[in-house]
Amino acid sequence: MIALLDANNFFVSCERVFRPDLMNRPVAVLSNNDGCLISRSNEVKALGVPMGAPYIKYKDVLADHNVAIFSSHFTLYGDLSSRMMSLIESLVPKIEVYSIDEPFIDLSGIKNIEALCHHIRHTIWRSLGIPTSIGIAKTKTLAKVANYYAKRTPAFKSICYLDSFDRTELALKKISIGEIWGIGKQISKKLESQGVITAWDLKQVDPRCMRQQFTVVGERIVRELNGISCLAIEDVEDLKKSIQVTRSFGKPITNFYDLKAAIATYATRLGEKLRRQDLFTQNVSVFIRTNKHRPNDPQYSNSATVVLQKPINDGISLIKAASIALQQIYINGYTYSKAGIMAHELKPKGQNVQLDLFSNKFEEPLQSPELWEAIDNLNKRYGRGTLFSAACGKSLSWKDKKNLLSPSYTTRWDQIAIAFAR
DNA sequence: TCTGGGGTCCTAGGACCC
């Protein structure tokens, strides 16, 4: 058996951990730039505010209902996530971290599955204050279905175990295909036109037909719904294949210098991410684009890739590479709204010493790793952006907005939570 | 008026090779 544990409204729950006064008040968390809603408490969901809705469109409704609004605070969420994962790991033989708030748990060999799951939920609640739901079934896809019911059916008390054929049949008959893991908008539209409406319908489709229409991905879904496990619990954490930093601008950019400064800032952040994971990149791409939500404005979007002679992860080399890419694609006269930088061909430490036969032996030395460790430590201690390259510029008008940020309760000494006893 | 960011996996199709 496989369990899928999922934190309820994770980002909202993280904000509530240090603000018990919000426990019974509606809460929502915004995307970058305070653009749209990406996490809603149950009360906000009940108001009919959809996931991903533009904040500004619902600002009044949210204010009318006294909803507490937060800018997204990924340092906080990431920290609470890793605490939650370690807790779970200490209680079970094997987990696979699937997303920031969801691990799959391998339950093979466990005797009293439900008791263990109750214990896991209780431990997370008591130690972290995060509410969770657990779905249990024979395959990952079915565990996802079980989790769907665990969240929505109060009688289940947040745990749903699809332990029999009958229960599974009932569960599949009452859920539409669009709720199934891996079935998005396009595929459900196509399937519905063929009369496949519920997950139970989908379970009956010939897997070979699914493969023809929707590749092996579709075939696997049907098999998994039939209780045949096609997606194993991944043992080793795979090496990441790409790392990116992309942002919409707080204000649109119309000149090269601001764009260059933005790209340099993203390149700096990319370097931090690479160094934190001890990774190097040999392939840096940059993209820029105008606002695609304004079809009447002149549209332009392009990207360029720079392939490097040797793997890098220091800020200066990344900024240099990114600037070269940017120069190749920049066209004057457009209003840019978004840009990003991506690193591909990631290589772990140690693999970066390989010498290219045809490259000059006496190339300039790699930027000193000690220097970058010192810079990272300073920025970690005194806040991101304490020390940065002049290429990132001083004008911050294009920077993203985060007007409603909560304190860094768990990662900054100067913002640690304070409790008062009365 | 505004509408996120960071990932993965899969396929088609072109280039190239023998």
Added chain:
DNA sequence: TCTGGGGTCCTAGGACCC
């Protein structure tokens, strides 16, 4: 009056997920 066929590698783009 015919112009192979099989294989690999790479990239762009689509679809999906949280």
